[in-house]
Amino acid sequence: MEEAFAEGEIPYPSDGAVVSHGQLRYARRGDLIVVGTHEADVVATRDADPGATEARVGLGSLDGARGAAILMGIAGGLSADDPRRQSIGMMGAMVGLGRELSFEATVEGETMHVVTRALPNLASESDDRLVIDHALGSTRNAITLPRRIRDAESDGALTFVLEVSDPELVAARLFGNRRRVRARVVGERRLEVTVATVADAGALPATERERLLRADPMLRLDAPEIVGAASALAPADASAADVAAAVSSWVHAHLRYELTSENLDASTILARERGDCTEHARLAVALLRRRGIPAEVREGFTSAAGELVAHAWVTYHDGERFREIDPTGGVDRVGGDHVPMSVTDAMALIAMGDLRVVEVRAAR
Numbered sequence: 001m002e003e004a005f006a007e008g009e010i011p012y013p014s015d016g017a018v019v020s021h022g023q024l025r026y027a028r029r030g031d032l033i034v035v036g037t038h039e040a041d042v043v044a045t046r047d048a049d050p051g052a053t054e055a056r057v058g059l060g061s062l063d064g065a066r067g068a069a070i071l072m073g074i075a076g077g078l079s080a081d082d083p084r085r086q087s088i089g090m091m092g093a094m095v096g097l098g099r100e101l102s103f104e105a106t107v108e109g110e111t112m113h114v115v116t117r118a119l120p121n122l123a124s125e126s127d128d129r130l131v132i133d134h135a136l137g138s139t140r141n142a143i144t145l146p147r148r149i150r151d152a153e154s155d156g157a158l159t160f161v162l163e164v165s166d167p168e169l170v171a172a173r174l175f176g177n178r179r180r181v182r183a184r185v186v187g188e189r190r191l192e193v194t195v196a197t198v199a200d201a202g203a204l205p206a207t208e209r210e211r212l213l214r215a216d217p218m219l220r221l222d223a224p225e226i227v228g229a230a231s232a233l234a235p236a237d238a239s240a241a242d243v244a245a246a247v248s249s250w251v252h253a254h255l256r257y258e259l260t261s262e263n264l265d266a267s268t269i270l271a272r273e274r275g276d277c278t279e280h281a282r283l284a285v286a287l288l289r290r291r292g293i294p295a296e297v298r299e300g301f302t303s304a305a306g307e308l309v310a311h312a313w314v315t316y317h318d319g320e321r322f323r324e325i326d327p328t329g330g331v332d333r334v335g336g337d338h339v340p341m342s343v344t345d346a347m348a349l350i351a352m353g354d355l356r357v358v359e360v361r362a363a364r
Contacts, residue, residue: 019191036343142307143350145357150335157331157363158336159194163356164349167191174349178300178340179322181314194363195336199322212317219286229270230290240293240318244325245332247287248314251280252330277328281312284327288316298324301346303337304361308357310343336363 266286349355
């Protein structure tokens with residue numbers, strides 16, 4: 001124990017003492033070390049009656065994102081056959097769903113009881129982009145494919161067969177309510193995901209149209225440079241599809257690809273003339289909305305060198321249905337190799353080693 005404290009550069013408490021390091025308190029009684037966020041709690045636990053039937057062993061609060069990152073890191077460091085890997089990783093995914101998590105843990109006999117209360121994390125579009133940026137910068141941001149997807153296949157609909165521990169949960173969390181995707185359970189640990197090239201036709205409800213044209217502060221729709229660029233891209237009477245194609249091509253040509261961890265608004269992106277897929281997508285959405293075309297960033301994974309990697313592109317409504325473009329690649333349509341899904345949940349499963357693609361085939 002002393003060696004572990006020394007390695008972490010944490011002062012080792014003498015018997016009966018309490019030391020502070022960072023935001024934690026460490027109390028010691030003999031061979032017992034109690035760690036907590038408040039001195040009163042660690043002292044009370046340290047001095048608890050050893051004959052009592054119940055004892056508090058933990059109390060405090062965590063920032064959801066930071067707590068999830070710590071737990072995912074712990075899970076990722078465990079071997080694939082370690083039974084703790086999945087439970088710790090799943091706990092991390094659950095913690096990450098909360099903006100703030102308070103907890104109290106007690107032990108009675110050989111049973112530990114943990115009571116948690118969470119403030120929900122109602123993520124904004126900016127938060128989603130930061131998740132993708134984090135994934136791009138991570139060494140564990142990809143899903144290995146059983147084979148490379150050929151260029152001729154990528155433009156068409158594709159079916160992926162996934163191996164996961166809970167197919168129904170994964171279907172709901174990763175793919176629920178995502179256009180172009182149909183997920184169905186085909187076995188105890190198998191999930192079949194079919195990705196179409198376009199969404200089904202359908203009118204856009206007024207409330208959804210309003211949301212997808214909203215002047216988000218990060219889009220800077222009234223900035224002169226955004227207004228000017230949007231106006232010059234295509235004639236005023238151009239169709240939505242022609243404007244979208246022009247936007248994708250122009251953004252691809254105007255921005256140099258560069259991994260960017262900052263959360264930049266569209267005007268700054270335009271001025272810097274560089275960024276990764278999240279910057280390409282945000283600028284494209286700004287230009288489309290400026291032209292009166294409902295649009296938003298789409299998150300998910302796309303194929304590259306035999307893997308599915310975290311990616312961001314754009315979806316827009318052309319008056320009849322939703323279509324998608326990828327301004328990072330400068331293309332005016334996407335195929336089955338652009339898989340809309342929750343990057344946050346997928347990254348959690350990747351960290352746990354609980355997301356594997358076992359088959360890829362052209363959709364029938």
